[in-house]
Amino acid sequence: xxxxxxxxxxxxxxxxxxxxxxxxxxxxxxxxxxxxxxxxxxxxxxxxxxxxxxxxxxxxxxxxxxxxxxxxxxxxxxxxxxxxxxxxxxxxxxxxxxxxxxxxxxxxxxxxxxxxxxxxxxxxxxxxxxxxxxxxxxxxxxxxxxxxxxxxxxxxxxxxxxxxxxxxxxxxxxxxxxxxxxxxxxxxxxxxxxxxxxxxxxxxxxxxxxxxxxxxxxxxxxxxxxxxxxxxxxxxxxxxxxxxxxxxxxxxxxxxxxxxxxxxxxxxxxxxxxxxxxxxxxxxxxxxxxxxxxxxxxxxxxxxxxxxxxxxxxxxxxxxxxxxxxxxxxxxxxxxxxxxxxxxxxxxxxxxxxxxxxxxxxxxxxxxxxxxxxxxxxxxxxxxx
Numbered sequence: 001x002x003x004x005x006x007x008x009x010x011x012x013x014x015x016x017x018x019x020x021x022x023x024x025x026x027x028x029x030x031x032x033x034x035x036x037x038x039x040x041x042x043x044x045x046x047x048x049x050x051x052x053x054x055x056x057x058x059x060x061x062x063x064x065x066x067x068x069x070x071x072x073x074x075x076x077x078x079x080x081x082x083x084x085x086x087x088x089x090x091x092x093x094x095x096x097x098x099x100x101x102x103x104x105x106x107x108x109x110x111x112x113x114x115x116x117x118x119x120x121x122x123x124x125x126x127x128x129x130x131x132x133x134x135x136x137x138x139x140x141x142x143x144x145x146x147x148x149x150x151x152x153x154x155x156x157x158x159x160x161x162x163x164x165x166x167x168x169x170x171x172x173x174x175x176x177x178x179x180x181x182x183x184x185x186x187x188x189x190x191x192x193x194x195x196x197x198x199x200x201x202x203x204x205x206x207x208x209x210x211x212x213x214x215x216x217x218x219x220x221x222x223x224x225x226x227x228x229x230x231x232x233x234x235x236x237x238x239x240x241x242x243x244x245x246x247x248x249x250x251x252x253x254x255x256x257x258x259x260x261x262x263x264x265x266x267x268x269x270x271x272x273x274x275x276x277x278x279x280x281x282x283x284x285x286x287x288x289x290x291x292x293x294x295x296x297x298x299x300x301x302x303x304x305x306x307x308x309x310x311x312x313x314x315x316x317x318x319x320x321x322x323x324x325x326x327x328x329x330x331x332x333x334x335x336x337x338x339x340x341x342x343x344x345x346x347x348x349x350x351x352x353x354x355x356x357x358x359x360x361x362x363x364x365x366x367x368x369x370x371x372x373x374x375x376x377x378x379x380x381x382x383x384x385x
Contacts, residue, residue: 031163254308
């Protein structure tokens with residue numbers, strides 16, 4: 001069966017991204033404060049956040065292998081979303097540290113099945129019109145902004161103990177939205193392709209994956225401790241929510257105009273630029289946390305450190321992993337960057353907060369960025385043309 005050539009269902013694809021990233025906006029910024037409200041230590045919080053990242057090392061590859069051999073990408077997305085919601089609902093009953101380890105491991109194993117396979121589905125739908133990806137994906141960023149800003153106000157009036165209830169509702173919404181995308185969208189590619197081992201031996205592919213690993217390691221402290229970090233400087237939950245919202249709003253604007261940047265600059269140069277700007281962002285966050293206007297500037301750089309980076313990286317992955325390797329390529333990208341990189345960054349930040357001081361969680365992020373920048377410059381070759 002060949003890849004589907006029917007027109008992309010724009011609002012169905014966009015709707016899934018909207019609810020998926022709305023749930024991410026409810027999860028990433030507020031998981032730390034929720035765990036802190038349970039009187040857990042910074043190290044325990046770092047471990048639990050790292051678990052949600054670490055499952056991405058294994059889960060996307062397992063689900064990617066199944067998807068590439070069955071062609072049932074949307075069935076996997078739908079099943080993953082449903083089982084993730086069922087696993088997380090256990091926290092509505094009990095929240096001990098050991099139970100949190102088990103629940104977050106199960107939840108994230110299933111939740112991490114969804115996005116890489118949905119990304120592959122989206123690219124299969126738009127086929128050669130890859131510029132359309134940014135227009136579809138930006139709705140995810142819009143969902144994140146709405147969620148993170150609204151919940152900033154919500155948590156000013158209700159306790160963080162409501163976190164499991166709010167997040168469970170969003171997980172159900174993701175599952176329901178996934179049911180609207182037909183299985184035929186995913187396709188089952190039988191294109192000619194080179195062996196996966198050959199692709200993985202290419203220096204530029206290895207360099208890209210290592211670049212992505214260190215870029216996401218630099219974001220580990222941000223995702224795990226940014227809210228607690230800002231709260232330690234007396235920022236309120238609603239202000240912190242707006243800071244998150246400002247950052248992702250900048251990402252939305254960038255995605256709207258991303259096609260223009262892609263026409264002028266190479267993917268390699270865009271990726272390198274995102275690393276340089278990430279380095280600046282973490283320096284500003286570490287050095288000037290009490291200066292709100294500087295924090296606004298630092299958050300505006302999220303447009304580059306996530307939006308610009310992600311589009312450039314995922315386009316390169318799509319170019320280098322062809323045919324039936326698309327699902328594996330997306331899975332490797334997710335597992336090594338958001339998984340291994342995010343887990344290392346989260347574990348480091350939990351250690352640094354306790355033993356080096358809170359500012360060092362972001363100075364460490366700068367070091368991660370420098371490593372990623374070196375791999376990008378050294379191994380990703382300039383495009384010919």
